[in-house]
Amino acid sequence: MNVLLPNAIKEFTPQQEYQIHVFYADSLFQNQRYSQAENIYKKALDLRKAISRNKKKTQSLTSTECGTETDLKYQLYLCAKKRQDYRNALHILESIPQRQRSAKINLALGEMYHREKSDSNATACYKEVLKENPLAFQVIIILIKLNVKAKEIINIVMNVPNAPKIDWLPTWITAKSMLYSPDTSQAVNLFKQLLSKPCFSESPEIMSSLGQALYYNGDYKKALPVFKKAFSANNNMTYSGMDVYAACLAKENQVKELEKWANKLLPICEAGELSPEPWIILGYYCFQTNKKEAKAIYFAQKACFLSENSTEALLLKGMIRMEARNHIEAIGIFTEASQSAPYRFEAIKSLAEAHMTDNRKAQAIATANSAFRIFGPTPRTLTLFSSVLLAEPEKPSNKKNAKTSLEKAVRLDSGHLPAVYLLANLYIEEKNIDKAIEVLTKALESESNNKLHRMLGDCYTEKNDHDKALHHHNIAQKLDVNYRSSSEASQRLEQQSSRTGNIESSLELDEEPQETDNEVDEDETDNNIWSDTES
Template sequence: MEWDVKSVDAVLMDGWMDGCRYSGLQKNMNPVHGRYILTAQELFSPAQKYQLLVYHADAIFHDKEYRNAACKYSMALQQKKVLSKTSKVRTSTGGAASNLQAQSLPSEIEVKYKIAECYTILKLDKDAIAVLDGIPSRQRTPKINMMLANLYRKAGQERSAVTSYKEVLRQCPVALDAIIGLLSLSVKGAEVASMTMDVTQNIPNLDWLSVWIKAYAFIHAGDNQRAINTICSLEKKSLLRDNVDLLVSLADVYFRAGDTKNAILKFEQAQMLDPYLIKGMDVYGYLMAREGHLEDVEVLGGRLFNISDQHAEPWVISGCHSFYSKRYSRALYLGAKAIQLNSNSVQALLLKGAALRNMGRVQEAIIHFREAMRLAPCRLDCYEGLIDCYLASNGIREAMGMANNIYKTLGANAQTLTILATVCLEDPVTQEKAKTLLDKALAQRPDYTKAVVKKAELLSREQKYEEGIALLRNALANQSDCVLHRMLGDFLVAVNDYQEAMDQYSIALSLDPNDQKSLEGMQKMEKEESPTDATVELDGDDMEGSGEDGDLEGSDSEAAQWADQEQWFGMQ
C-alpha cells in the first residue's frame, strides 16, 4: 500500500498536537499551530482542520487571550459546517485512521460553550447569551444551562433564568448553586425542595439537604433570625459540623442581622478551619475595619493577596483599610479594581459607593448602591448607603420613601425600624415619630447598637443627659463598643463628670485608636473643665495627655508606613 507523503505529515502533526494537548503542554502548540493550519491546508482533511483549529483555540484560551480564542473557536465552527456538508470524511490516509479520528472530534456543543465562556470573561454577556441560545434545548448540558441561567439573571431576564436553573436541577438534583439561584429569584423553598425529593429519599445521609434549602430560603426572604436558627441546627448535625461554607453563611447572616460580635466569631472559626479561605473574607475585613482593628485588616489583606490577587476579596479588604484610614481616593481605586475582577461583588460596590459619597460624588455613589441593592435585595446596608446619599443631597422625601418601602417589605424588625427612625430624625416635624420607632426597635433588641446610637442622639438634642447616660450604661453592660463609650463620654461631660468621661474616651480609643471624635471629646472636655479642677488634677492630666499624644503619633507613623508599602497591594 502506498502512502501519500503529505497525508503522513498530517497524521504525524495531528498526533504531535494530541500529545501536547493531553500532556498539558498547550502553550507549546501556539508558535506553529495556527501558521501550520493556514499555510498547509492541503495537508489536512476537513475533520483534521476542525480538530486542529479547536486545539489551537484551546491553547490561546489557556494563555488568557480570550478575544483571539473566541475568534479561533468561531473559525473551527465554520470548518465544522464544511465538514457537515461532506457526506463522509475524506479517507486519503486509508480510511481506518480517518474513521477513528471522526469519532473523537471535539464536540460542537463544547466549542460553543468555550466561545460563550470567552465572551463572559470579556463581559460581552449579550454575545454569550446569543451563542448559548443557539444550542437546542435538548442538547444543553447542565453546565451550559447553569451559565445561561447566571447570564439571564445578570441581564434581568428572571423568568428565563428560573427555567434554566430548574433544568439544571432536573439533570443534577443536588446542584447547590442552582438551588441558591432559584431561591434568590423568589422561588418558594417548598417548590425547590420538591425538585430534590427523589434524590434525598434514595441517597443515604442526604436528609440535611431539605433543611439546608429551608435555611437559604429564609436568607433570601430576609428572615435573618429564622435563618440563623436553621443553620445552627444544621451545624449540630455530625455530617455538617465544622463545615466551612456553612460557617461562612452563618457569619454572613449574623452580619445581616446586625450582630457584629457573632459574625466576627463565626468568620474567625471558618478561617481557622481553612487558612486559604477567600469567600466571605471581604465582609469579615469590612467588619474588622469598621470596629477599628486596622492592623488586623492589614495582615488579613496581605495574607489573601498571597493566596490570590485574582479575587475581589483582598482588594475589598485593602480598600476597607484605606476607607477607614480616610484615604478615600485609594479606597475608590481598590473598590473599582475589585469590581473589575467580580462585577457581582456586593461588598466592592458598597465600598466604592461609600468612597464616592465621602468624596462628594453623591450621584455616582447612588448608582453603585442601587446596583448593590439589585444584587442583594435583602441586605439592609445597601439601602442604608442609598439613604445616606439621599440625605447628603437633601433628598429627604426620597430617603423617606425608601425607608418606608424597606419597612413594608421586610417587616417591623429592629433594623428596619431604626432605618426609618434615622430618616425621621432629619425632619423636625417627625422627631416624635422617630422616638416611637426607636423605642419599638429597642424593645425588640435592647443591644442593637444602631438603635441605641440614634436614641442617644435624640436624647442629646433634647438635653436629657441623665436619661442618655442610663441608656448607654445599659447598652454597655453586655457589650463593648467604641461609639457607645465615646457617646457616654460626651454625655458625662455634659453633666460635668470629667473624670469618668476621660475613662470612657480612653476605653473608646483602646477599641479604636483612630477614632478622632474621642480625641476631640477629650479636647472639648479639657476646655470645659473648671480652672480649679484643672489645677488639682494637673499632674494626672499631664500624664494622661502625654500618653494619648504618644498613641496618636504612633498611629500617624503606622499610617505613613502603610502608605509607603504600595507593593503590599501588588502594584508599583
C-alpha cells in the same frame, strides 16, 4: 497552521483538515488570541457540517474526533465571552438545540441570561443544571437569589433519580434561602442547627454562613468571633464570606485584624487573584487607615469588576464616594446595591443616609419607608426612620414621631445603641434627664463604652450629682485612653510596615482607575497597589 496553508493542507482528508483546524484554534485560545481562535473554530464548524452532509462512509465523523458540534459552539461561546461580546456569546449558546444542552451548556446559558437581566430564562436554565447535578451548591444559591422558593429547590434535588439522599440538605437549602431574605434570624437558628451536627461541627463554610447571617441581622459583635473562628479553621483559604467579614471588621473598627488579613492577601492579589473578596479586604483596610481614597477606590473598583458588582463591593465603593463627598455617584451605587440585594438592610440604610446628606429629604423618607415594608418594625428600621425625621427638626411633628419610634426601638432592644443615643439626646433636649439616665443605664447592661459613660456623666452633671458625674467621666476617660492607645499602636504598625516595605510593597498604582463599562483593565494589576499616589 501557516506552514500547512494554503497548499500542503490539501494533502489531508477532510476529517484530518477538520482536526487540524480544531487543534490550531485550541492553541490560539490557550494563548489568549480569542478573535483568531474564533475565526478558526468557525472554519472548523463549517468543515464539520460539510463532512456531515457528505454521505460517504469513509468521510463520516464520529463524536470522539475533536468533540461534537456542541463542543465547538461552546468554544465559540468562550471566545466571545473572553472578548466581552456577550450578545454574540448568548446567540451561540441559543443556537444549540435544547436536547443537546448538557449541564455545562445550561449553566453557561443561565449566566448569560442572568447578565442580560432575563431572570425567567436564567432560572429555567439553572433548574435544568440542578436536575442533572443536584449537588451543584452554587447553582442552588443562585436560584435562591433569583427568588426561587426553597421548597421548589428541595423538591428538584430530592427527586433526581439515583441521586444520593442527604438528610441535612433540605435544612441547608432552607438556611441559605433565609440568609438571602429579610428574615435572617431564622437563618441564624438553622446554621446553628447544622453546626450541632457532627459532620459540620468545624465546618468553615457553615461558620462563615452563620457569621454572614448574624451580620445581616445587625449582630455585628456576635458575628466577629464566628467569622474569626471560620477563617482561622479555613486551611484551604476559600473566600466565601470574607467580604462580609471585612465589612464587619471595618464597622467594629478592628483595624489591626484588617491589617493582618491585608498583609496575608496582598501577595495573592499581586499574583492576579480573580476572586473579589481579597480585593475588598484591601479596600477596607485602605479606607479605614487615614481614608486613602485613591487606593481604596482602586480596590473597590477591582472587586466590582471581578464580581460583576457584588453587594459588598458596591457598598464599599459607595462609602468611599460618600467620604469624597461625591454624593450623586454614591446614591447611584447604593441604589444599585439595594436593588440587587433588597434583603440587605445596610444597602437601604446607606441609600437613605446618602439622600439625607444630599438634602433629598423626600427620597430619604421614601427609602426609610421601604425598609419598613421589607423588614417590618425592627430596632434598625425604627432608628433609621427616626434619624430621617430628625433631619427636619423644624417640624414639631417630626420630633414627636421620632421619639415614639425610638422608644419602641429601645423597648424591642434596650442595647441598640444608635436608638439609645438618639433617644437620650431627645430626652436631654426636653430636660427629661431622669428618662435619659434610665435609657443610658439600661444600655450599659449590654455594652460599656466611653460614649455611654460620657453621656451619663453629662446627665448627672445636669442634675448636680457630681460624684456620679465624676465616676462616669473617669470611666469614659479610661476607655477613651485605651481606645487612643490602640489607635496609636495601629498607626505605629502602619509606619513600620511602610518603612520595611511589608505593606507598601510592589505593584505601583499611578492613578485612580477610570470607571468605564469595562471597569478595571486587567493589566493594571501590574501597578503598585500600595504605594501612595501623591506626587
